[in-house]
Amino acid sequence: MNPVWMQCKAEILRIFRNPYFVFWSLFMPILFYFLFTNVFNVGMGDEWHAHFLMSVTCFSVMGSAIMTLGIRLVEERTKGWSMFMRLTPLSDGAYFFAKMVGQTMIHIFSIIIIFTVGSFINNVTLTISQWLLCGMWILLGSFPFLALGTLVGLMKKVDTASGVSNVIYMGLAILGGMWMPMEIMPKFIQSIAQWIPSFHFGSGAWEMVRGNAPSLVNISVLIGYLIVFVVLSIYIRRKQEVVV
Amino acid sequence: MEIVISLNQITKQFKKQTAVNNISTVIHKGELVAILGPNGAGKSTTLLMMLGLIEPTNGEITLMGDHPKHKRNRERIGAMLQEVSMIDALTVMEVIQLFRSYYPQPMAFEQLISITGLQEEDLKKRADKLSGGQKRRLSFALALAGDPEIIFFDEPTVGMDTSARRNFWRTVEEMNKKGKTVIFTTHYLQEADDVAKRIILFNQGKIIADGAPIDIKRKLTASSVSFAANDFISLEMLATIAYVMKVVEKDGRVFLETDHTDEVLEEIFARKIKVKDINIHHGRLDEAFEQLTRRGGEFVESSLDAV
Structure with a gap:
């Protein structure tokens, strides 16, 4: 029994058994997709169907990266579990690695489910390589949001963490054009969006369903945010440890 | 006798409050020690420092010759702490197997199950859905998962009923007979007196007495x-x-x-x-x-x- 593998398995099981994950990361995005393509917004054409499918998939993965990871980290600390884990031979690194593997597996699962359901609802046709590349993009593009999740995970109380992360999550979704296409947003929101990671996250996938490649700006903004969040997260964690 | 824990002039300050004030002692292999004292005497702080979970402000602690946090130590200790709730969403069986996987020479699964005293049908329950007493027994099993040489318990019997308490101490005494070192904190004098072979008496962050229960009693x-x-x-x-x-x-x-x-x-x-x-x-x-x-x-x- 390899401890790291056992830990990864445990993390995956824990996310799957979390009813909030199933509701927020699978049910809600699919419901959104159905409503905004079939009920409210008919006649926008295939391109919109593929575009919006990418939006809700990004929305789902972003949510689980920030909320599932962040809130769970706070919970584990407030319940004394993280402290208890430090007494076992499993290193902090392995524990963290297992969390990331668990999250990534869950993201792959969400992407497959939402892509599949979405393509059935609206008969979205993309080439195999487009499906794969979009999936890969969303998976890799989720890293800055996982780092943001670890930042949320540094908060003292579960209530604060879930409140704050909800606001961040919804803000990122709206400003990033995941609910409504950027083109119909007011000008000032469009200019803010250029600085928002979620816009560049979605943008990469939107480009790909149109047959283009993600722009260099998309990639560099996401990498920039990843670095900022990781550095901040490590810095704050160090500071908190000194206090104890 | 081999020294397994040594505390050398340990002081721990939290902001302005001195929780532990310049204590020194050693614990030998195979001892069964109670750290006894009223609430706020510095017992738990001392235990957490022995485990390397908090660092002393001053002084030096070694656990089996190394810093308490050393990986080699992690494989040879087990602990039951206060205020640790069970991990969510995993069954009793899954948690026990997970913990066994952390250690090079884990205790047998069946033996850990018998320590929890749980019935077959309870093993498939989610660990966080167990009753308070059952959770304590599962925590006990998790502390023993790695077949540790030194076992630490912080106020272990709080929340246990009389029969659970009796079973708990019987298992602890068996472990001690097999040569394992056991250290526990308690604020029940009776418990320390019944179980421990040595009592370290704490008050206001200091060790005010240290010896066999019979001597401590006479002093008290x-x-x-x-x-x-x-x-x-x-x-x-x-x-x-x-x-x-x-x-x-x-x-x-x-x-x-x-x-x-x-x-x-x-x-x-x-x-x-x-x-x-x-x-x-x-x-x-x-x-x-x-x-x-x-x-x-x-x-x-x-x-x-x-x-």
């Missing part, structure tokens, strides 16, 4: 002679009686603390002191300990100095 249980107070008796005069360690007036009675009640009574009669309603108290353990807690060490200091 001074007897006293008391009688109704009246205006003709001067407390100063009473204090001059041989063997009287302390004179206290409380609730209209005068108490003479002593460990030789017969001699004190003889002297009172010899001096023809007019006393009424005489009583002799042989300090019961709990009472004495409660006294220690209430007076913040004053009682113990006076009686300990006299011993």
Whole structure:
């Protein structure tokens, strides 16, 4: 029994058994997709169907990266579990690695489910390589949001963490054009969006369903945010440890 | 005997409060030690420092020759802490198997199951859905998952009913017989007395006594002679009686603390002191300990100095 593998398995099981994950990361995005393509917004054409499918998939993965990871980290600390884990031979690194593997597996699962359901609802046709590349993009593009999740995970109380992360999550979704296409947003929101990671996250996938490649700006903004969040997260964690 | 834990002039300060104040002691392999003291005496802080979960402000702690956090130590210790709730969304079986996977030589699965005392159908339950007592027993099994050489328990029996307590201590004594070192904190004198072979008594961040339970008890249980107070008796005069360690007036009675009640009574009669309603108290353990807690060490200091 390899401890790291056992830990990864445990993390995956824990996310799957979390009813909030199933509701927020699978049910809600699919419901959104159905409503905004079939009920409210008919006649926008295939391109919109593929575009919006990418939006809700990004929305789902972003949510689980920030909320599932962040809130769970706070919970584990407030319940004394993280402290208890430090007494076992499993290193902090392995524990963290297992969390990331668990999250990534869950993201792959969400992407497959939402892509599949979405393509059935609206008969979205993309080439195999487009499906794969979009999936890969969303998976890799989720890293800055996982780092943001670890930042949320540094908060003292579960209530604060879930409140704050909800606001961040919804803000990122709206400003990033995941609910409504950027083109119909007011000008000032469009200019803010250029600085928002979620816009560049979605943008990469939107480009790909149109047959283009993600722009260099998309990639560099996401990498920039990843670095900022990781550095901040490590810095704050160090500071908190000194206090104890 | 091999030293497994050594504390050298340890002090721990939290902001302005000194939780542990310059303590030194060593614990040998195979000991069964109770860290006893009232709430806030620094017991848990000391235990957490031994485990490397908090760093001392001053002084040095070694666990089996290394820093407590050393990976080699992690494989050889087990602990049950206060206020750790169970991991969510995993079943009892899954948690036990997960913990066994962390250690190079885990304890047998069946043995851990029998330690939890859980029924077959409970093993498939989610660990966080167990009752309070069942969770404590599962925590106990998790502490033993790696078949540790040193086991730490922080107030282990809080929340256990009498029979669970009995089972718990029986298992602990068996472990100790197999050569495992056991260290636990408690604020029940009776528990420390029943189980431990050595008691380290804490008060206000200091070790105020350290030894076999029988010696600690003697130190904690001074007897006293008391009688109704009246205006003709001067407390100063009473204090001059041989063997009287302390004179206290409380609730209209005068108490003479002593460990030789017969001699004190003889002297009172010899001096023809007019006393009424005489009583002799042989300090019961709990009472004495409660006294220690209430007076913040004053009682113990006076009686300990006299011993």
